[in-house]
Amino acid sequence: MRRARPFLLILLLVAPPALADYTQDVLRSWRGRMAQAQELLVQNEYRDALRISNKLIKEMIERLGPGDGSTEMFGVVLTYKALAHAGLNDSRDALWYWQLVRSLYPKLAENDLSQYGAAAEYLLQNAEPQPPEPAGARISPPRVTKQIQPKYPEGAQAFAVSGPLVVEAVITRDGRIISPRIVQRLPAPTLSFVALEALKKWQVEPARANGEPVDVLFQLTVNYKP
Numbered sequence: 416m417r418r419a420r421p422f423l424l425i426l427l428l429v430a431p432p433a434l435a436d437y438t439q440d441v442l443r444s445w446r447g448r449m450a451q452a453q454e455l456l457v458q459n460e461y462r463d464a465l466r467i468s469n470k471l472i473k474e475m476i477e478r479l480g481p482g483d484g485s486t487e488m489f490g491v492v493l494t495y496k497a498l499a500h501a502g503l504n505d506s507r508d509a510l511w512y513w514q515l516v517r518s519l520y521p522k523l524a525e526n527d528l529s530q531y532g533a534a535a536e537y538l539l540q541n542a543e544p545q546p547p548e549p550a551g552a553r554i555s556p557p558r559v560t561k562q563i564q565p566k567y568p569e570g571a572q573a574f575a576v577s578g579p580l581v582v583e584a585v586i587t588r589d590g591r592i593i594s595p596r597i598v599q600r601l602p603a604p605t606l607s608f609v610a611l612e613a614l615k616k617w618q619v620e621p622a623r624a625n626g627e628p629v630d631v632l633f634q635l636t637v638n639y640k641p
Contacts, residue, residue: 441478445471445488452495456531461502468496476609480574481602489604490520494528501534506541511595513538515611518597519604554624557586557633561618565610567639571603580606580637584614588628590621601639610637 448467455464471492479485493516501509517524528535581599584592595611614635621628 445474449488449491449495452492452499456495456498456502456534459502459532461499461534464495465499465503468492468499472496472608475570476568476605477570479568479570479603479605481571481576486520486602486604487523489608490516490523493519493608494523497538498528498531498534501537506537507591507593509534509538510541511593511611511615514542514595515597515607518595519600519607554622554629554631557590557622557631558620559617560620561616563613563616565613565637568603568605568609571601571606571639574603576601576603576606577639580610580639582607582610582614582635582637584633584635585630586619586621586633587630588621590619592617592619592633598634606637606639610635 448471452464452467452471455461455467472489475489475492479489493512497509497512497516500506500512528539578601579599580601581597583596583598585594586592592614595614597607600607619633622631623629
């Protein structure tokens with residue numbers, strides 16, 4: 416399998432003086448709305464479940480720090496987001512966020528999702544395979560034509576989380592970016608999320624093998640420095 420040349424982004428950012436803090440009241444609110452989103456998904460009320468999930472993600476980006484518990488909680492909300500997109504027949508976003516869940520917190524992918532019906536079935540049956548390597552071909556690498564830089568999440572800044580985040584994705588022959596996989600992650604899950612949200616908006620000319628467009632693996636490194 417061919418690998419495209421890695422792209423490196425350096426983010427030099429200053430953390431705010433006060434640490435992010437999520438109190439028991441905040442946690443209760445998050446858990447209550449997570450339960451609400453879960454119930455809506457079971458009832459096939461996908462738009463409402465997506466609205467709640469998106470609002471939770473926004474709040475968590477502002478306040479959530481590092482740790483296994485943070486990663487699991489954030490991963491659950493991303494699972495709800497993936498299920499809602501699947502229920503709305505938005506296949507690209509459904510698989511994108513499901514791949515992120517599997518990469519961030521693999522144990523979540525082992526859970527029984529049968530209560531979510533067809534939306535869960537779609538996620539489980541449509542794992543995106545990595546592309547085969549063109550045999551004996553001369554590869555010209557993909558070219559980024561529009562690059563969006565990720566923001567440093569406020570919660571991660573406040574906990575002074577830093578270091579390199581390495582993400583691998585597939586650039587398809589028609590220039591789409593799919594199948595994100597975290598190769599090297601950081602303790603704050605929000606860092607991975609915002610990096611991939613930026614990557615999702617990049618515009619790329621595909622790689623070519625002997626002049627013909629082909630699927631290739633693409634690696635992105637974001638170096639978060641406080």
